[in-house]
Amino acid sequence: MPVSAATETKLRAAMSRLLTGEPLHTDGALTKENLAREAQVSHATVHRAEDVLAEWNAKVSRPVLRTPGEVQRDTTIADLKSRLREASRKASELQCKLDALATVTANLYHENRELKAKLSKQYNARIISLPGTDAKRS
Numbered sequence: 001m002p003v004s005a006a007t008e009t010k011l012r013a014a015m016s017r018l019l020t021g022e023p024l025h026t027d028g029a030l031t032k033e034n035l036a037r038e039a040q041v042s043h044a045t046v047h048r049a050e051d052v053l054a055e056w057n058a059k060v061s062r063p064v065l066r067t068p069g070e071v072q073r074d075t076t077i078a079d080l081k082s083r084l085r086e087a088s089r090k091a092s093e094l095q096c097k098l099d100a101l102a103t104v105t106a107n108l109y110h111e112n113r114e115l116k117a118k119l120s121k122q123y124n125a126r127i128i129s130l131p132g133t134d135a136k137r138s
Contacts, residue, residue: 002049003048007039007041008049008052010039011035011041011045014035014038014040015035018038019060023067025037025038027069030060032056035056
């Protein structure tokens with residue numbers, strides 16, 4: 001039993017929206033069930049529309065498990081994961097450099113303190129009291 005011209009028009013419009021990835025009433029998966037939902041007709045009506053169903057079967061040889069939106073989402077996630085790995089690698093590299101610089105800075109600080117102490121000892125060793133200056137000044 002064929003379907004009415006209005007129903008066939010609804011099914012063809014729904015098929016067009018699904019195939020272009022612009023569904024209005026479904027998640028966009030290319031299934032006969034979604035074709036019926038998108039056209040807002042029963043699943044049985046889809047199977048009665050033999051011409052539309054034959055065209056659907058020709059265009060959709062096997063169902064696509066992911067919608068175009070899901071594909072885009074997964075592509076975006078993969079790109080973001082890649083960028084995150086690169087940023088983490090750079091952060092790790094910079095942390096290693098920072099640790100090395102902190103070690104060098106600490107060593108220079110201690111060497112500087114030792115040199116200042118040594119210099120102070122040498123300076124103090126050169127200062128001598130002159131004879132007769134031991135008296136208290138008034």
